[in-house]
Amino acid sequence: MSAIAYPVGNSLYLNITNRCTNECPFCIRNKSPKFNQQFALWLDKEPTADELITAIGDPTRYEQIVFCGYGEPTVRLEVIKEVSRQLKSQKSKLKSNVVIRIDTNGHGNLFWGRNILPELKGLIDKVSVSLNAQDAATYNRLCRPLQGERAYTAIIDFLKEAKKYLPDVEATVVDLPGVDKEKCRQIAAELGVQFRIRPYYEETYVK
Template sequence: MIAYTYKEGLYLNITNRCPNRCTFCVRQYQDGVGGHNLILKEEPTIAEILAAVEEYPDYDEIIFCGYGEPTCRLDVILNVGRELKKRGCHLRLNTNGQGNLINGYNIVPDLGEVIDYISISLNAQDAETYHEICQSDYGREAYSELLHFIEESIKHISHVRLTVVAVPGVDIEACHAIAEKFQIDLMVR
């Protein structure tokens, strides 16, 4: 399934790829969320994604997500995003913050052209904990790059939020302190 609704938003499932293997990731034990099967046989094209959006004309907030990490398909975010911005849509990106590593350059200025609201998974208070919980393909470098991605997002995107999942080993207070240092919100899930 490419597009599905949840609460007030229309979610676009654009990829199943992800460089992380988070211990809490729902993909390990189910094929989707909310009764929607989100396993993609093939990644959808830009035209297929725009066609899927057409089926839900009443949703003003559209969220790039995945059953995976959406910045694995940066070209899709930018091209679909530009088209949806022309239609006046409010666009959100849910990301693990590894997009600069995935794409090999600082993608945030480009994202800032189309994304109004970015929700970034902080997931840990330090690099070692992040490495244990998120098991990124990029190893221990992933966390410092994640912090850099957050800094860049604050410069280029109007609304930035962090999230963390309360699992053993995560120091929620320390995560709040990081969010406070950046002067942005933290949502605990």
């Protein structure tokens, strides 16, 4: 049975979809059906908001609750909003400091054809956006976006909009050959967002 919620450190990750708007060759989905040799993340069925709330249980056990999974979470925008709404309501009752985060490829506005960031204001505390490249050509080569050339510009625009509506925004890159990490760091600095380099985990996954 697949896991719709799984702990990593002090955080709880929510596995809400297998669908994605990229086809990154380095994606962990291509390496293993199990995350960290433990959690089966290929979903037979996408979880509902109620199923996720039940799987979360007491949110105060975690520092962060993260919308993530083996796909792009923003394709399930309404579920993100509903779960966050319920968590926020519990947070105010419980006076918890748990951070609600989305890990995204930054294609949300391109996918939905509108600016979704205002809809996340007050619901999402942090967004981590996979910038992954210093320019569109490198991004297209590394991430093979289904929407082609428009994807990279859409990510930059998503970061700009995220900064207007969400309190904590970071851009990340995976440490892969061909990624100019310093140029990416500079792009993040110009956008006024945090920057983080993520390790490439291949060896830790079961093949």
